[in-house]
Amino acid sequence: MELSDQEIEDLVVKSQQGDQEAFGTLYDFFVTPIYRYIYYKVNKEHVEDLTETLFLKAWENIRKYKKRKNTTFKSWLYRIAHNLVVDHYRLHREHASLNPWISDKKKQADPIRRTQESLHNETLREAISRLKRNYQQVVILKFINDLSNKEISEILKKSEGSVRIMQFRALKALKSELADMGIKDYE
Amino acid sequence: MNKELQQLKRALQRMEKPTLDIKTRHRMRVCLMKRMEETGVKSTTTSSLENVSQIVKRYASVRPSATVKAKMKEVVMKAIAQRPIRLSSFSGIARQWQKVLATLLITVLSFTSLTVYFSDIPVIRAAQKTTFQHLYGDVDVLREGESIEAYRYMTLQEDDIIVTGENGLAIIRYFDDSVSRLSPRTELKIHRLYQDNIGLAKTEVEVELTRGRMWNQVVNLVDDQGSFEVITDTVKARTSEKASFDIVRDDVQEKVAVAVFENKVEVRVPEKRKEHKKVVVEGYAYEVDHNRVNEEKIALHDEEEQLWVTVNQTEDKNYKKQVEEEKDLATKEEAGVLPSDPFYSAKKLNETTKLLVTTDTVERDKIRVDIAVKRLTEAGALLSDGNEEDAHKVLEEFSKRIEEVQEAVQKSPELQEYVYTSFASKAKDYSTTLPDSPRYKAKEALREAKLSLALSDEEKSEVTLKNANERVLEARELFGEQKQDHAQETLLQATQDIVKVAQEDDNKSVRGDEQKEETLSTVRVLKGAVEEDETVTREVKHIIDVAEEALEEVEDPIIESDSAVVISIDEELDGQTTTVQLKEVQE
Numbered sequence: 001m002e003l004s005d006q007e008i009e010d011l012v013v014k015s016q017q018g019d020q021e022a023f024g025t026l027y028d029f030f031v032t033p034i035y036r037y038i039y040y041k042v043n044k045e046h047v048e049d050l051t052e053t054l055f056l057k058a059w060e061n062i063r064k065y066k067k068r069k070n071t072t073f074k075s076w077l078y079r080i081a082h083n084l085v086v087d088h089y090r091l092h093r094e095h096a097s098l099n100p101w102i103s104d105k106k107k108q109a110d111p112i113r114r115t116q117e118s119l120h121n122e123t124l125r126e127a128i129s130r131l132k133r134n135y136q137q138v139v140i141l142k143f144i145n146d147l148s149n150k151e152i153s154e155i156l157k158k159s160e161g162s163v164r165i166m167q168f169r170a171l172k173a174l175k176s177e178l179a180d181m182g183i184k185d186y187e
Numbered sequence: 188m189n190k191e192l193q194q195l196k197r198a199l200q201r202m203e204k205p206t207l208d209i210k211t212r213h214r215m216r217v218c219l220m221k222r223m224e225e226t227g228v229k230s231t232t233t234s235s236l237e238n239v240s241q242i243v244k245r246y247a248s249v250r251p252s253a254t255v256k257a258k259m260k261e262v263v264m265k266a267i268a269q270r271p272i273r274l275s276s277f278s279g280i281a282r283q284w285q286k287v288l289a290t291l292l293i294t295v296l297s298f299t300s301l302t303v304y305f306s307d308i309p310v311i312r313a314a315q316k317t318t319f320q321h322l323y324g325d326v327d328v329l330r331e332g333e334s335i336e337a338y339r340y341m342t343l344q345e346d347d348i349i350v351t352g353e354n355g356l357a358i359i360r361y362f363d364d365s366v367s368r369l370s371p372r373t374e375l376k377i378h379r380l381y382q383d384n385i386g387l388a389k390t391e392v393e394v395e396l397t398r399g400r401m402w403n404q405v406v407n408l409v410d411d412q413g414s415f416e417v418i419t420d421t422v423k424a425r426t427s428e429k430a431s432f433d434i435v436r437d438d439v440q441e442k443v444a445v446a447v448f449e450n451k452v453e454v455r456v457p458e459k460r461k462e463h464k465k466v467v468v469e470g471y472a473y474e475v476d477h478n479r480v481n482e483e484k485i486a487l488h489d490e491e492e493q494l495w496v497t498v499n500q501t502e503d504k505n506y507k508k509q510v511e512e513e514k515d516l517a518t519k520e521e522a523g524v525l526p527s528d529p530f531y532s533a534k535k536l537n538e539t540t541k542l543l544v545t546t547d548t549v550e551r552d553k554i555r556v557d558i559a560v561k562r563l564t565e566a567g568a569l570l571s572d573g574n575e576e577d578a579h580k581v582l583e584e585f586s587k588r589i590e591e592v593q594e595a596v597q598k599s600p601e602l603q604e605y606v607y608t609s610f611a612s613k614a615k616d617y618s619t620t621l622p623d624s625p626r627y628k629a630k631e632a633l634r635e636a637k638l639s640l641a642l643s644d645e646e647k648s649e650v651t652l653k654n655a656n657e658r659v660l661e662a663r664e665l666f667g668e669q670k671q672d673h674a675q676e677t678l679l680q681a682t683q684d685i686v687k688v689a690q691e692d693d694n695k696s697v698r699g700d701e702q703k704e705e706t707l708s709t710v711r712v713l714k715g716a717v718e719e720d721e722t723v724t725r726e727v728k729h730i731i732d733v734a735e736e737a738l739e740e741v742e743d744p745i746i747e748s749d750s751a752v753v754i755s756i757d758e759e760l761d762g763q764t765t766t767v768q769l770k771e772v773q774e
Contacts, residue, residue, distance in 0.1 A: 036205055059219075059223050125202075
């Protein structure tokens with residue numbers, strides 16, 4: 001499903017007038033990237049619930065949204081997701097993006113080092129989960145959710161320059177984590 | 188970017204990403220739509236007030252039968268006969284206390300500038316007692332088994348139980364300058380009102396909310412010397428610094444909620460053998476309901492709540508100004524004879540004589556500290572009067588006196604304690620002084636003095652962070668008052684200090700880490716408060732980011748190349764001053 005920026009804004013206006021179907025269309029368009037964003041940030045059993053809660057919050061607060069120079073509906077939605085995840089951490093004291101299928105560091109560290117010579121998805125996820133939270137954030141938004149630097153800067157409320165620097169540092173940190181895990185070949 | 192990082196980037200982009208299968212998407216959609224139905228469709232054109240009017244109309248169509256009306260009238264008339272209304276402007280008793288509260292609070296709010304509460308408080312601060320500042324409607328005090336009708340300025344003591352009736356409202360001002368505003372149908376017991384005889388800054392207030400609702404504003408606790416605590420059967424809410432928080436004890440539903448509106452409050456919930464501790468920050472509410480806890484952003488559910496919060500926040504601002512004015516007057520009283528007065532030389536002669544006749548070294552140093560503190564008080568009074576020239580001279584003497592005792596403080600624990608206590612008491616005089624106040628220079632001089640008397644590098648770092656913490660709180664208040672320029676300057680100063688401390692790795696003491704956490708928490712409160720505020724500039728938000736990152740121990744804080752803000756640290760190397768600028772990392 002493809003929607004242009006203008007189509008999205010039109011649907012938002014209709015939703016603000018109470019049109020649930022219009023909001024449903026927005027949901028269809030944004031649910032996958034939002035789900036993906038939350039997926040890497042919290043335990044698996046909370047992902048669906050948080051995704052639903054996010055869209056419900058968006059619906060309840062949609063009249064507060066206003067298209068501005070540095071805010072699109074997309075970045076507004078991600079901002080809500082970010083805040084929701086932060087609140088979730090505060091309540092559940094989750095650290096890093098722990099999904100159950102990412103196995104415990106202590107158990108897997110040695111086997112990974114011993115047996116793996118090249119980069120697999122699971123290893124990458126493991127390495128991402130070890131990053132500091134703000135670096136995880138940038139890696140997930142940029143390379144997993146494919147957001148532009150401008151969009152990321154709107155979500156994180158930082159300048160594009162800061163976002164570029166954070167990406168650079170995040171990649172360096174990720175490289176370092178992978179090196180600790182014995183991975184040097186990324187192809 | 189080098190080859191390896193490019194490869195890593197491509198690997199990330201190739202990574203298998205989670206997707207929602209159609210069945211799950213549909214199920215979630217149905218669930219969402221159902222929840223949207225339950226919350227109700229809201230139209231853009233309907234404001235919350237119109238929603239309220241719709242609800243009122245709906246309830247207005249309900250009518251009691253004649254029999255019910257007659258029975259209710261009997262009960263009401265009996266109640267009126269037993270307890271007459273005190274305020275003659277009130278005609279009739281409102282059955283819903285919410286309407287009464289709204290009317291009372293709006294009446295209070297309509298008084299401008301100095302509020303009704305403080306219009307006839309004596310000039311010299313008399314806040315050494317805990318009293319009722321204001322009362323409306325039915326308020327009683329139960330003391331030693333007897334019920335006393337409360338009256339304005341009545342002194343309260345430990346073990347008193349304050350009970351507000353259906354139409355009652357009470358404002359308590361504690362001896363430490365904190366206030367509690369009790370809503371109708373509230374019961375509060377005073378457990379502890381403690382002030383140390385020697386270290387006057389060391390105070391403890393502990394009250395218990397049995398039922399009802401109260402808003403608490405703490406303005407005058409400094410240096411972790413004091414504490415203000417509200418307890419209920421399930422929750423303890425405590426603060427050692429400025430804060431505003433609302434606490435509700437619903438005895439019908441058996442739940443307690445603590446909502447923080449300024450700074451942060453520590454909330455403890457005992458559970459079995461241990462106690463859960465949580466710092467609740469501005470903008471968040473913590474609820475305990477049948478052993479379940481829930482923390483979420485503050486949401487005001489109805490007009491009544493919005494009114495309660497709005498009025499109390501307005502009164503908070505008024506009260507702070509009032510306390511600052513009182514302190515200003517008290518400082519002038521305490522300063523007494525000033526340099527411009529003819530008897531000033533006699534005052535100084537008296538001080539010199541005291542020094543000469545004291546033979547004990549430690550006692551003499553204590554007198555030096557007393558003299559220094561007197562100079563500081565004089566400086567406060569002079570600055571308040573706009574006499575910067577004399578204030579400057581007097582502050583110089585203050586610094587000189589502090590220098591004189593520096594070496595002795597390092598060696599004598601007794602003197603350290605004396606200095607610490609004296610400074611803590613003095614700090615309270617300036618706890619509400621903001622950077623835009625003429626008295627602020629005196630506050631800064633006191634901070635410098637504390638720093639100069641630090642016993643070790645670790646302590647110096649800790650004091651620096653404490654000062655930075657205070658400045659961030661000041662900046663927060665200034666932003667709240669739309670004083671952007673002062674706020675930015677104060678924040679910049681705080682951030683410079685934070686960055687400096689963060690770069691000194693020697694600060695590894697436990698106390699140092701605690702102070703770092705505390706300051707980080709305060710920075711985050713400020714960040715949360717200004718995040719959505721479009722009047723706050725990009726530069727300011729960037730400065731906050733820098734402070735946060737420095738405290739989170741990021742290697743180099745990120746400085747924007749196109750920003751007008753430059754953070755520089757002056758370092759003395761071999762007697763020369765070098766300016767070090769934090770540079771942007773190059774990709």
